[in-house]
Amino acid sequence: MSPQIGKLFVMLGLGLALLGAFIWLGGGSALNWFGRLPGDIRVERPGFRFYMPLASMLLVSLLISLIMWLVRRLGS
Structure with missing residues (x-):
């Protein structure tokens, strides 16, 4: 390694x-805004709760991609 x-x-x-x-x-x-972005799907009904943080996970993915790009760029 x-x-x-x-x-x-x-x-x-x-x-x-x-x-x-x-x-x-x-x-x-x-x-506090994280997880409540437009595009995060939240359905709450009596006895049922569904949450899918699409926009939040897209933001996390973009941030991680940017960090990895910077690491590769600065590492070489």
Whole structure:
């Protein structure tokens, strides 16, 4: 395995830890909009609840793609 992959895993782990600490320490209120975007499907009826976060997951996918593109671009 390449040392570059190890560095990538460490950076991703630190990033996730920082995001988790931010949310845990009260910064999560800044993310209340996430999961309530136009395009997120929510159906609530008595005895039934369905939620499909299409727009939120598209946003997450775009963000991860951008991060991976930057890692590849800066790594070479």
